[in-house]
Amino acid sequence: MVNFTSNIFAMNKCDQCIVRQLSSLKALNKDEVVKLANSKTTYKIKKGESIFEEGEITNGVFCIKDGVGKLSKLSANGKDQIVKLVQSGELLGQRSMISNEPANLSAKAVADMEVCFIPKTEILHFFNNNNQFSMNLMQSVCEDLKESENDKIALVQKTVKQRLAETLLHLHDAFGENDDKTLKVQLTREELAGIIGTATESCIRLLSDFNKLDLIELVGKKIMLKNVKALKKMAE
């Protein structure tokens, strides 16, 4: 049975969490946060490991407390197309939970992750009893939809070179840079190719070109943006 002290404890577990501050969950009141904290399960996922696979029934959502993940789909020829990168503060698996469907994509860790699983029943309870939460969730899915549509358009209307420039800028914007000015998300060339939708070799070749043009600098496997202005122009 839950007493006052354990409530306070339970609430604290989620109340200060970055996901609670950044995601749809920010609309939850104190009681709801307690309920949330009591129903969640925490997992640590190492780089490369999977959170869920395509076709799996997840029955809930994952809060990303720390780390970076990728949502991707494996093609027949063995290439992994990355649909979206997700980072701390975001929710994962909203779409398939709402649609009552098995996952359409696989979720894997790109950097070591800490995630919390929240059962579907909890989320649906919040959805039905908290208008601000349901509106937030709705807006979050709408944001994903807009991004996906724009990505789709870019795939058709832009060259691989433009998409690479665009992606590098987006990674810089969304994930920031290390002390040495290199991009914080560290993706392999293969993963980067999977985001822009091209062959790994083509991606590597273009990175070399960008390097020669002084748009970027290749520091081992890391990438440093050197001329953001020129990259932006190129992406248009």
Place this chain on the structure above:
Amino acid sequence: MVNFTSNIFAMNKCDQCIVRQLSSLKALNKDEVVKLANSKTTYKIKKGESIFEEGEITNGVFCIKDGVGKLSKLSANGKDQIVKLVQSGELLGQRSMISNEPANLSAKAVADMEVCFIPKTEILHFFNNNNQFSMNLMQSVCEDLKESENDKIALVQKTVKQRLAETLLHLHDAFGENDDKTLKVQLTREELAGIIGTATESCIRLLSDFNKLDLIELVGKKIMLKNVKALKKMAE
């Protein structure tokens, strides 16, 4: 002032409507349908005309009572990339309304249309007071998201030929065929190319190939599917 008789009249205007039967609006109760009917405005849009343009603030959604529309974005080089076809029974403009943003895409009629405009305030009222409606709306956006993600993957992982086969099958599935077995939605080759994301000439060339292979038959500008099985195999 609204009296009993006009309520009945007002309700009937929307209650029997196909949109009410097929869209998220099916969750509305009688009172809500009356409210809906009293706030809506009906428009007729001729083939080729626009419902709204990219960047426009719509402040509501459009119910598609009849006809077919396209959501598209014009590229710098003048090509119109079609993101989605919408047909009678569907709602249009949900995404930008929920996101509080100007339209990201333009909506134009592909066949003569009859649409009803419903102001944002009405939709938000339903969203906040009818859980089934908000869940329906949510699921509808989730469905759009899933389709968009799958389209994105197909653009990268499939060839133009495969995407054409896939699109022809989808048009057949979603819109059906005429008495002469040709596809009911009549798109120009340019529009078809805009859906699969290729140059008009490439699309025409592949249609010719499909014709020669007896997969389809070109009846003037219309298209008849002759070997669905083979098209399905090709699309994989």
Place this chain on the structure above:
DNA sequence: TTATAAAAATGATATTTATCATATTATAAC
């Protein structure tokens, strides 16, 4: 540290698809 594997880089070539030119056919206006 050295051996081994994995990732990145580069070259040569093939394939896919776009572009430009032009012909043919269908549609609409008169």
Place this chain on the structure above:
DNA sequence: GTTATAATATGATAAATATCATTTTTATAA
């Protein structure tokens, strides 16, 4: 019906990108 206009069709060629082969570099484990 005839003419003008747009849509469809096809050929020739160019450009973009993928694929396969090989080398170099980097990371990892013995």
